[in-house]
Amino acid sequence: MDRRRFLETAGAGGLALVAGCSAEQVETEGSTGAPADGGTETRTATGTESETGTTTGSATAGDETLVVAAYPAFVDAPSTSPGAWLKRRFEEETGATLRYETPDNELNYYIERARQGADFDADVYVGLDTSGLIRVDEQQGSGQFTDPLFAEAGDLAGSDRVKEGLRFDPEGRAVPFDTGYVSLVWNATADGGEFTAPETFESLLDPAYEGDLIAQNPTSSTTGQAFMLHTIERFGADGYLDYWADLRDNDVVVLGSWEDAYAAYESDEAPMVVSYSTDQVYANREDQDLQRHRIRFLNDQGYANPEGMARFADADAPDLARRFMEFALTPEIQAGIAQRNVAFPAIEDAPLPDEYAEYAKEPAEAVTFTYEELKGNLGTWTDDWARRFASG
Amino acid sequence: MSRGSSDPAHAGGDGRGRSADRYALPVLAVVTALLLGALFYYPVATVLVDAVVVNGRLTAGPLVEVLTGEFYVGWLARLLTDPAALVRETLREPGALGTLGLFGFTAWQALLSTVASVALGLPGAWVLARFEFPGRRALRSVTILPFVLPSVMVAVGFYSMFGASGTLNALLSALGLSELDLLPSLGAIIVAHAFYNAPLVTRVTTAAWESVDAGAVETARSLGADPRRAFRDVVVPQLLPAVLMGATLTFVFTFASFPIVLALGGARYATVEVFVYSAVRRLDYHEAAALAAVEAGVSLTLTAIYLRYERAQSQRRRDTRPPARESLLPDSWTRERVVSRLAVAGYALVVAVVFLGPLASMIYGSLTVEGRLSLDAYRFLLRRQTAGASFQVRPLPAVVNSLLFGVGTLAVALPTGVAMSVLTTRRFRGRWLVDALSMAPLAVSGIVVGLGMLRGLVFGVTAFGYRFTVTGTVAVVAAHAVGAYPFVVRTVAPPLESLDRSLVESARALGASRLRALVDIELPLVRAGVVAGAAFAFAISVGEFDATVILAEGSGSYTMPVAVERFIGRRLGAATAMGTVLLAVTTLSFLVIERVGGEGGGFGG
Numbered sequence: 001m002d003r004r005r006f007l008e009t010a011g012a013g014g015l016a017l018v019a020g021c022s023a024e025q026v027e028t029e030g031s032t033g034a035p036a037d038g039g040t041e042t043r044t045a046t047g048t049e050s051e052t053g054t055t056t057g058s059a060t061a062g063d064e065t066l067v068v069a070a071y072p073a074f075v076d077a078p079s080t081s082p083g084a085w086l087k088r089r090f091e092e093e094t095g096a097t098l099r100y101e102t103p104d105n106e107l108n109y110y111i112e113r114a115r116q117g118a119d120f121d122a123d124v125y126v127g128l129d130t131s132g133l134i135r136v137d138e139q140q141g142s143g144q145f146t147d148p149l150f151a152e153a154g155d156l157a158g159s160d161r162v163k164e165g166l167r168f169d170p171e172g173r174a175v176p177f178d179t180g181y182v183s184l185v186w187n188a189t190a191d192g193g194e195f196t197a198p199e200t201f202e203s204l205l206d207p208a209y210e211g212d213l214i215a216q217n218p219t220s221s222t223t224g225q226a227f228m229l230h231t232i233e234r235f236g237a238d239g240y241l242d243y244w245a246d247l248r249d250n251d252v253v254v255l256g257s258w259e260d261a262y263a264a265y266e267s268d269e270a271p272m273v274v275s276y277s278t279d280q281v282y283a284n285r286e287d288q289d290l291q292r293h294r295i296r297f298l299n300d301q302g303y304a305n306p307e308g309m310a311r312f313a314d315a316d317a318p319d320l321a322r323r324f325m326e327f328a329l330t331p332e333i334q335a336g337i338a339q340r341n342v343a344f345p346a347i348e349d350a351p352l353p354d355e356y357a358e359y360a361k362e363p364a365e366a367v368t369f370t371y372e373e374l375k376g377n378l379g380t381w382t383d384d385w386a387r388r389f390a391s392g
Numbered sequence: 393m394s395r396g397s398s399d400p401a402h403a404g405g406d407g408r409g410r411s412a413d414r415y416a417l418p419v420l421a422v423v424t425a426l427l428l429g430a431l432f433y434y435p436v437a438t439v440l441v442d443a444v445v446v447n448g449r450l451t452a453g454p455l456v457e458v459l460t461g462e463f464y465v466g467w468l469a470r471l472l473t474d475p476a477a478l479v480r481e482t483l484r485e486p487g488a489l490g491t492l493g494l495f496g497f498t499a500w501q502a503l504l505s506t507v508a509s510v511a512l513g514l515p516g517a518w519v520l521a522r523f524e525f526p527g528r529r530a531l532r533s534v535t536i537l538p539f540v541l542p543s544v545m546v547a548v549g550f551y552s553m554f555g556a557s558g559t560l561n562a563l564l565s566a567l568g569l570s571e572l573d574l575l576p577s578l579g580a581i582i583v584a585h586a587f588y589n590a591p592l593v594t595r596v597t598t599a600a601w602e603s604v605d606a607g608a609v610e611t612a613r614s615l616g617a618d619p620r621r622a623f624r625d626v627v628v629p630q631l632l633p634a635v636l637m638g639a640t641l642t643f644v645f646t647f648a649s650f651p652i653v654l655a656l657g658g659a660r661y662a663t664v665e666v667f668v669y670s671a672v673r674r675l676d677y678h679e680a681a682a683l684a685a686v687e688a689g690v691s692l693t694l695t696a697i698y699l700r701y702e703r704a705q706s707q708r709r710r711d712t713r714p715p716a717r718e719s720l721l722p723d724s725w726t727r728e729r730v731v732s733r734l735a736v737a738g739y740a741l742v743v744a745v746v747f748l749g750p751l752a753s754m755i756y757g758s759l760t761v762e763g764r765l766s767l768d769a770y771r772f773l774l775r776r777q778t779a780g781a782s783f784q785v786r787p788l789p790a791v792v793n794s795l796l797f798g799v800g801t802l803a804v805a806l807p808t809g810v811a812m813s814v815l816t817t818r819r820f821r822g823r824w825l826v827d828a829l830s831m832a833p834l835a836v837s838g839i840v841v842g843l844g845m846l847r848g849l850v851f852g853v854t855a856f857g858y859r860f861t862v863t864g865t866v867a868v869v870a871a872h873a874v875g876a877y878p879f880v881v882r883t884v885a886p887p888l889e890s891l892d893r894s895l896v897e898s899a900r901a902l903g904a905s906r907l908r909a910l911v912d913i914e915l916p917l918v919r920a921g922v923v924a925g926a927a928f929a930f931a932i933s934v935g936e937f938d939a940t941v942i943l944a945e946g947s948g949s950y951t952m953p954v955a956v957e958r959f960i961g962r963r964l965g966a967a968t969a970m971g972t973v974l975l976a977v978t979t980l981s982f983l984v985i986e987r988v989g990g991e992g993g994g995f996g997g
Binding site: 081099100104108111113116217250254255256268375379382387 | 761
């Protein structure tokens with residue numbers, strides 16, 4: 001093509017793209033059912049309507065649509081994820097349509113929307129944890145985020161089956177649907193088969209384990225945060241930094257994310273990594289050598305990280321959202337989610353195959369900080385850790 | 393792109409065509425300004441405003457907190473808070489000054505990375521510009537491949553190449569040498585930064601080298617200068633701006649580096665961007681904005697200094713006719729030739745270890761499970777493609793989208809970049825400031841840009857009862873173009889500036905419009921720069937992640953790097969297989985771009 005004509009065409013194309021863009025968006029906004037007054041008004045109107053219009057009881061959902069917000073791995077993990085299966089089962093059960101939203105920023109995406117006063121479609125959030133809930137509550141009151149983001153769960157059928165120790169929301173909005181335990185994964189074939197992981201936090205400092213542990217940065221990783229919290233539980237808020245200084249002297253490797261750390265572990269950088277106690281479930285499925293995937297609960301404890309679901313306060317389909325949460329708590333669905341998410345059910349009597357229990361290890365004692373203990377402290381603890389161990 | 397027009401259909405021109413010609417450049421400049429404003433400055437402002445506004449009131453609080461925090465800036469904090477005491481103590485005990493804190497360390501690792509990138513990149517330019525060998529053009533066109541690789545792939549490649557049980561150690565122990573413990577370390581960060589940025593130095597320097605005027609070298613020789621002297625006095629001054637530009641960009645990029653630092657260095661080598669990330673993650677926007685603002689300030693200042701230098705340097709010349717290349721395998725050997733070929737061989741070895749090693753390790757990783765050859769990872773891609781749900785990321789749409797966005801980015805970034813190059817070569821007061829501001833997309837934290845796009849574009853603005861939002865394909869292309877066009881400007885503007893004005897003036901005197909003079913006379917002379925700019929623009933688009941993942945949400949406009957990220961699991965086979973697909977698709981694209989762009993006709997070879 002002639003160079004000049006190329007320039008002109010491309011230039012005009014660029015203009016058309018920009019112009020087309022905003023016009024198209026106006027149209028889209030108009031056609032998604034926002035009333036003529038549109039804008040931020042819509043949000044409040046919808047919110048009020050759904051709350052006053054709430055009725056209990058569950059008729060067939062018919063052509064209703066439920067929008068479920070989740071973290072990406074819930075629907076899209078390369079191994080297994082519960083998303084597709086859960087959607088199919090829920091649609092069979094209710095006749096409704098389930099649509100997923102999986103923004104990369106996860107919960108923060110919705111907090112941001114609330115702050116900016118930008119309406120959204122999601123009815124339920126799947127994947128809340130204690131620190132996420134604390135962020136939600138701390139942010140309420142900033143920007144246009146004035147009304148609560150999540151509604152109280154209320155009386156959900158089956159919620160009495162949820163294990164008591166897992167409930168992490170004092171206000172009863174988030175209902176746990178599964179849990180994981182953070183532990184060490186270790187390689188018994190290291191050092192020519194001689195290697196054995198230490199049994200306590202204290203013995204992890206033994207010079208024999210110099211350079212043997214890969215952990216994660218608590219500011220950028222959930223497992224990293226859980227492991228740091230476990231050390232705080234163990235050594236106290238005024239002792240954990242000293243413990244970490246000792247760990248550093250013993251050459252602990254702290255990488256940015258669980259993915260980085262696990263990849264380094266798999267390429268034999270070190271014989272121990274901070275990870276999840278369900279590691280052998282994967283290893284078994286993939287015919288890996290289980291000796292390379294041993295689990296160690298330091299001091300016989302595992303840090304519990306329950307995951308919860310909660311209904312957005314201004315959900316367009318609050319009844320369907322409630323049905324979804326009840327459905328997710330039924331024993332069969334609990335077992336299905338746990339196996340596909342490679343985690344533990346939130347209820348006692350989920351019918352898991354025996355084999356699953358063999359490879360998914362539970363600690364003798366589960367430890368975790370409560371909402372009240374973490375609120376106001378989590379930021380300080382993480383910040384102090386980062387400042388002490390960065391740029392050193 | 394055919395070279396200029398000897399096409400008679402465009403020679404005369406009616407009135408309408410000419411006025412279109414006249415307005416084309418200003419219109420393109422306005423388009424650029426609008427794109428920048430809507431897709432960069434406005435979104436970024438929605439985030440950075442938190443650095444100066446707290447609870448609706450204007451304040452310097454967050455910025456002061458950063459600039460007077462010893463953790464952030466080391467002894468500079470005391471210079472601001474208590475200069476007298478600082479001077480007193482330093483005079484008494486000169487060694488006690490201490491460090492420059494988080495910013496000091498970040499700048500230090502960026503400086504080391506820059507030195508490493510230049511050291512590793514320059515010989516590449518020498519080889520590509522001075523020697524002829526089979527596959528030279530293909531090699532030049534794939535130089536900037538590392539640019540498009542997601543950092544997680546690079547980290548994986550580095551661990552399997554340089555890790556405790558990596559390929560390098562296997563080689564060393566096979567040779568009876570002692571194994572090395574290279575990871576994680578500051579050195580690993582720096583080599584990985586060089587892996588990304590040395591190709592940048594190579595590419596821009598090669599482009600400059602291919603535009604060197606051989607006539608000037610011959611003149612110097614005929615005046616009695618020996619080859620070394622002629623090189624130092626004639627060639628070096630023409631290469632230096634390109635080298636310094638490569639160095640400046642490398643510093644700016646590595647100053648804001650973050651996933652590589654976290655993956656290969658560990659917590660103790662955290663950079664400013666790591667703290668921006670963690671502040672955004674816990675929604676502490678004031679700290680994030682203040683840190684990012686200071687970070688961008690440093691980068692922009694450096695860019696502005698470089699741009700002033702670049703202006704001062706430009707030399708006038710009428711033609712570009714680079715010296716002929718030597719064959720890598722000469723017919724007869726002199727001592728000098730043996731030495732230079734040994735140097736080339738040595739460099740090839742370094743390239744094999746630093747660049748090919750991690751890439752090959754990544755590809756090998758996608759083809760093995762527990763050390764056994766297996767196609768499982770590719771079977772996963774196939775299965776995901778055929779049986780994946782609509783809400784899951786599938787490989788083929790990712791490939792198609794990436795190519796589509798890459799071409800779209802070229803279509804927008806190339807003309808806007810060239811137009812901006814022409815306009816900024818005009819002389820006006822404060823021109824360097826305009827230039828520096830238009831380079832800002834390279835200098836602002838990717839995390840801040842991402843958050844800004846979420847607020848400014850995805851959530852949109854409410855006006856006239858409507859909420860205006862910008863997402864999906866068009867937004868992704870526009871965002872990529874904004875990130876890519878500075879590269880076009882930086883590879884096109886310097887050679888354009890150094891062209892002899894009288895060439896354009898005589899063309900204009902003969903009745904050619906400004907656009908016509910540009911297209912017919914100038915661009916063919918700076919073709920090497922245009923092609924390099926095009927390659928960069930494409931690479932930026934293909935490799936972009938932060939903006940893409942935010943703007944593509946829910947619209948199915950995800951790209952290859954997004955697919956790589958989604959396929960990361962407990963095992964990395966699926967992600968590395970997708971990474972290998974990305975590598976293959978990008979390699980082919982670069983070969984096509986270089987083929988279409990041509991060698992540079994009469995002045996390249």
